[in-house]
Every structure is written in structure tokens, then in C-alpha cells.
Amino acid sequence: MDITADDDLYKAIILEHYARPPHKGPLLGHTHYDEGINPSCGDEIELFIKIADDTVEEVNFDGVGCSICLASASILTNVLRGKSVAEAKLFREAFKKWITVREPEPCPVDLDELEALGGVRNYPVRLKCALLAWETFEGALRKQSEN
Amino acid sequence: MKISPPAPIEAGTIEDDFPFLGDVIFLDSAATSQMPVPVRAFMSEHYELGASNVHRGVYDWSVRATDRFEDTRKKVASLIGADDACECIFTSGTTDSLNMIAQSWGETNIQEGDSIVVTLMEHHSNLLPWMQLAERKRAKLIWWDVDDNGNLALEQLPEILAAQPKLVALTWVSNVLGTINPIEKIVPQLKEHGATVVLDGAQGVPHLRCDVKKLGADFLTFSAHKMLGPTGVGVLWGRREILESMPPCRFGGSMILSVRQDRVLWAALPHKFEGGTPNISGVHGLGAAIDYLNSIGMDNVRKHEIDLITYAFERLGRVQGLKIYGPADPNLRSGVMSFDFRGIHPHDLATLIGRENICVRAGHHCCQPLMRKWGRQGTTRASFYIYNNTRDVDALAVALEKAGEVFKDVIR
Numbered sequence: 001m002d003i004t005a006d007d008d009l010y011k012a013i014i015l016e017h018y019a020r021p022p023h024k025g026p027l028l029g030h031t032h033y034d035e036g037i038n039p040s041c042g043d044e045i046e047l048f049i050k051i052a053d054d055t056v057e058e059v060n061f062d063g064v065g066c067s068i069c070l071a072s073a074s075i076l077t078n079v080l081r082g083k084s085v086a087e088a089k090l091f092r093e094a095f096k097k098w099i100t101v102r103e104p105e106p107c108p109v110d111l112d113e114l115e116a117l118g119g120v121r122n123y124p125v126r127l128k129c130a131l132l133a134w135e136t137f138e139g140a141l142r143k144q145s146e147n
Numbered sequence: 148m149k150i151s152p153p154a155p156i157e158a159g160t161i162e163d164d165f166p167f168l169g170d171v172i173f174l175d176s177a178a179t180s181q182m183p184v185p186v187r188a189f190m191s192e193h194y195e196l197g198a199s200n201v202h203r204g205v206y207d208w209s210v211r212a213t214d215r216f217e218d219t220r221k222k223v224a225s226l227i228g229a230d231d232a233c234e235c236i237f238t239s240g241t242t243d244s245l246n247m248i249a250q251s252w253g254e255t256n257i258q259e260g261d262s263i264v265v266t267l268m269e270h271h272s273n274l275l276p277w278m279q280l281a282e283r284k285r286a287k288l289i290w291w292d293v294d295d296n297g298n299l300a301l302e303q304l305p306e307i308l309a310a311q312p313k314l315v316a317l318t319w320v321s322n323v324l325g326t327i328n329p330i331e332k333i334v335p336q337l338k339e340h341g342a343t344v345v346l347d348g349a350q351g352v353p354h355l356r357c358d359v360k361k362l363g364a365d366f367l368t369f370s371a372h373k374m375l376g377p378t379g380v381g382v383l384w385g386r387r388e389i390l391e392s393m394p395p396c397r398f399g400g401s402m403i404l405s406v407r408q409d410r411v412l413w414a415a416l417p418h419k420f421e422g423g424t425p426n427i428s429g430v431h432g433l434g435a436a437i438d439y440l441n442s443i444g445m446d447n448v449r450k451h452e453i454d455l456i457t458y459a460f461e462r463l464g465r466v467q468g469l470k471i472y473g474p475a476d477p478n479l480r481s482g483v484m485s486f487d488f489r490g491i492h493p494h495d496l497a498t499l500i501g502r503e504n505i506c507v508r509a510g511h512h513c514c515q516p517l518m519r520k521w522g523r524q525g526t527t528r529a530s531f532y533i534y535n536n537t538r539d540v541d542a543l544a545v546a547l548e549k550a551g552e553v554f555k556d557v558i559r
Binding site: 007009010015018019040041042043044064065066067068069123126129 | 525556
């Protein structure tokens with residue numbers, strides 16, 4: 001396989017989120033927080049989530065990582081905004097299942113920009129990068145319920 | 148029956164001995180090296196001709212297995228310049244060797260308040276056993292810094308000597324920067340001030356002529372799989388008087404002289420430290436790998452590496468936006484080359500390079516404290532060995548340019 005302009009992995013939308021993430025940096029007044037680390041590459045993601053009335057009102061991320069990891073985190077901040085906590089959880093599970101299976105199946109939720117991450121399927125070692133923010137999101141919810 | 152020793156393994160052509168490298172450019176030998184066909188064949192004989200345990204049976208198969216096992220010990224001793232083969236203990240690898248030193252020597256000799264020195268360029272395996280030991284013993288951990296050129300900060304040496312450390316854990320060659328540390332210059336000073344020196348030779352022994360007497364350290368550790376041999380085998384070399392003073396740390400079969408209900412006598416060196424059935428075919432493989440390297444000659448192995456490093460600096464130097472870490476003088480470094488390319492994250496870069504059938508490493512290389520100091524999460528790393536050539540470097544340069552194209556609009 002050659003590196004081509006129309007890239008199966010590094011789609012323009014991914015690179016755009018990587019270069020100019022709209023919701024990056026700490027979020028004041030967050031209600032939920034967690035950090036995720038990918039031990040194999042040292043990538044680190046922080047998620048700041050503000051949940052009110054059972055709705056994800058705001059999500060920001062911060063951290064350092066590869067383009068797949070950071071783009072996935074950035075898209076997360078877009079797509080989960082405005083969803084109820086239950087919807088967000090379902091969304092996370094649906095996305096995880098969709099991206100992990102070898103042969104793509106129709107996803108029960110509207111993946112929106114996340115569709116662009118489908119190419120990761122061809123690079124199984126990069127799945128962890130694509131999922132780090134989503135695991136961190138789950139961690140943040142779990143942490144809060146434990147408290 | 149007398150079994151005559153097999154003829155030493157000899158190197159053939161790269162094409163014959165590494166046929167699987169045809170379409171793949173393997174630039175990750177610092178992680179693990181490839182195994183030549185004759186080494187694999189020799190290793191397999193242990194099972195193909197009839198397996199047996201070592202040091203026990205009286206039948207031919209056991210004699211063969213044992214002879215080849217102990218022959219390897221002599222080859223190891225000769226390779227590293229040890230006069231006494233009993234100082235060479237087989238382990239499962241460098242990590243195992245270092246942990247054994249920490250468990251046995253460390254537990255016995257380190258006391259509360261003692262100082263332990265580790266360098267910022269240590270691999271986690273020559274770091275974590277000492278950090279753990281320091282914590283257990285309430286010893287003081289002193290970090291030996293690395294300067295911006297990737298060299299050990301020698302100006303810190305007086306401070307380190309003044310601390311009179313009980314132990315200094317030091318790598319011969321950095322697995323991230325390629326830096327060859329000036330061991331022969333440093334170690335005598337450390338020893339004069341009472342330190343015991345543990346030298347991690349994982350990246351050194353496979354690439355450089357080794358003489359433990361000149362290096363001067365008290366312990367040397369290395370792994371077979373980074374020198375054309377198999378995984379799961381390593382060596383712990385130590386000075387006889389130190390090894391003899393140390394308690395065993397792997398209890399089980401083979402490591403005793405006698406066991407009674409009220410008394411146990413440990414076996415003599417090296418068996419005292421080799422409890423349990425060892426990786427027999429693996430040790431045979433290490434012996435074959437040493438033969439193979441000797442047939443090339445360690446000086447030629449090193450010369451080939453210097454040639455490739457020289458070429459790589461020249462060729463990769465023409466790739467715009469490429470920064471190679473570590474010493475620029477090929478004589479002061481190994482064929483481990485970590486680099487940054489236009490700020491592209493190492494995982495992205497390694498993926499893009501990988502599409503061109505080039506295997507490079509990306510990440511922190513088990514050296515996180517150094518990465519943190521440099522404010523990085525990782526680097527991309529190419530590393531050379533005997534089967535690499537200048538065409539591999541050319542291919543890497545082309546792949547880098549292509550990767551740059553994909554990320555050309557991403558300004559970070």
C-alpha cells in the first residue's frame with residue numbers, strides 16, 4: 001500500500017480536528033473528569049465534562065497524542081454535546097462496537113464525523129488511539145457514580 | 148557414546164540467511180533482531196534430534212543438550228572477555244538479569260540511607276528494579292542527568308562521586324539516543340568511590356566488541372534476542388567474588404548441592420542462580436548466534452554499523468525537517484537513531500512509514516523519564532543491524548518525504 005493523497009486513515013476531517021480542535025483545554029465548572037493514558041505510546045487525554053439535568057452540556061478535552069487519538073477526542077467533544085447521559089453511553093458503546101468489528105456493520109446511531117475514523121479498522125494497533133478518549137469518558141462517568 | 152561437538156555456525160549471504168527480509172525493511176533491531184536461518188536450524192536440533200533436560204541424564208541426548216548448553220557458556224565468556232565461564236549465568240533476558248541482581252545483591256547490600264544512582268537514559272528495566280529497591284530499603288535515589296546532546300552529564304560526576312553511592316545502574320548504549328557512554332572512563336572513578344556498577348549491555352554487547360575487564364563494571368547484562376538469537380534467553384555476568392557472596396534468588400531444581408530437612412547447600416556457580424529447567428534450545432541458539440557474529444567479526448559488525456550511521460546522517464540530513472537525537476559523531480553512537488520529523492506524532496509517522504514495508508519503532512521506548520525531561524511523549528526510532536544496508540536508509544528517506552505530504556496541511 002502506498003501513501004496517497006486520498007488517505008484511508010488520515011482523512012481531511014481527522015487532520016482538521018487534530019490541527020484545530022474546537023473544544024480543547026480545561027473546562028471551568030466541570031462536574032466529571034478523568035484522564036486516560038495509553039501505556040504503549042504515552043498518549044494522555046484529559047476529559048472535562050459538565051453534566052446538568054442528566055444532559056452532557058459541555059465537554060472539553062486536553063492532552064497530547066497522535067492525530068487519531070486527538071481527533072477522536074475532539075470529535076467526541078462535538079458529538080456528545082447535548083446528549084443525555086444515557087444517549088451518550090449508548091453512543092459510546094455503538095461507536096466502539098462499530099469500529100472494533102472487522103467488517104463494518106450499519107451503526108444504530110448517527111456517527112456523524114466519527115465515520116471518518118472507520119479507516120482505523122485497517123490498522124488494528126491504532127484502535128487504542130481511536131478509543132482512548134471514549135474509554136476516558138466512560139471512566140469519568142464511572143468515577144462520578146463511585147463517589 | 149562420545150558426541151563430537153558441532154562445527155561452529157557461519158554466516159552466509161544476507162539473502163540466504165534472512166530470506167524473509169526480501170520485501171520488508173526491518174529497522175527495529177534495537178527492539179529485537181532477526182534470526183539467521185542457520186541459527187534457527189541449530190536451535191531446532193534440540194527438538195529434531197531428541198530433546199532432553201540438561202545436567203541430569205546419562206544418555207546421549209542429555210549429553211548433547213548439556214554439552215551444547217555449556218559450550219554456549221564458554222562462548223558467552225569468550226565474547227565478553229570473561230576469564231571464567233562460571234561467571235556467566237543464563238537468565239530469561241536482560242530484564243530478568245537486572246531483577247535478579249536487585250533481588251539478590253540489592254536485598255543483601257542496600258540499607259536505609261544508602262545512595263543508588265540511575266541515569267535518565269536507562270531503559271525501564273534498569274530503572275524500575277532500583278526504584279523499587281530504593282523504596283523498599285528507604286535508600287536515596289540519585290538521577291544522573293542527560294544533556295541536550297544526549298550525553299550523560301559528566302559535569303555531574305563529582306556530585307555523584309561525593310554522594311558515595313553503593314550502586315550505580317548504567318547503560319552501555321542508550322536504546323533511545325544511541326549514545327555510547329564512556330564506560331571505561333567513568334567506571335574506575337565510581338569504583339574508587341566504593342560503588343558497585345551494574346552495566347546494562349542489552350544495546351552494547353550485540354554491536355560492540357566487549358571486554359568486561361576493560362569496561363570495569365561488576366555486572367553486565369544482555370539478551371540473546373537482540374543479537375540474532377531467540378527471545379527468552381539472557382545473560383547475567385558478574386565478578387566471581389560478588390556472585391559467590393550473593394544468595395540465590397530462584398529456588399528450585401538444579402540450584403542445590405544437597406537438600407535435607409534441616410539444611411540446604413547451594414550449588415556452586417553458575418548453577419546457584421539457575422534454578423529450574425532453563426530455556427535449553429534458546430541457550431543453544433545464543434551459542435549459534437555468537438558463532439554467527441564471530442564469523443563476521445565484531446569489529447566488522449561495528450564497522451558496518453558506523454558506515455550505515457555515517458550514510459544515514461548524510462542521507463537523512465537532506466530530508467527537510469528531520470531532527471536526529473543523540474551524538475552526531477558515528478564513533479560515539481550506535482545504530483539506534485531516534486528522530487523527530489516535522490512534529491508528526493511518532494505513532495502517525497511509524498504508521499505511514501510502515502505502509503512502505505519499513506518497520507520502525509514509535510513511542511517512549513521504555514524510557515519515559517527521559518521523554519518527560521524533553522517534554523515529549525516519544526520519538527520515532529530506526530535501528531540498524533548487520534542485515535541493513537544503505538538502500539534501507541534511502542527507502543526510509545523516501546517514506547519520510549511521503550509521510551510529510553500527508554501531514555503537510557497540519558500546522559501545529
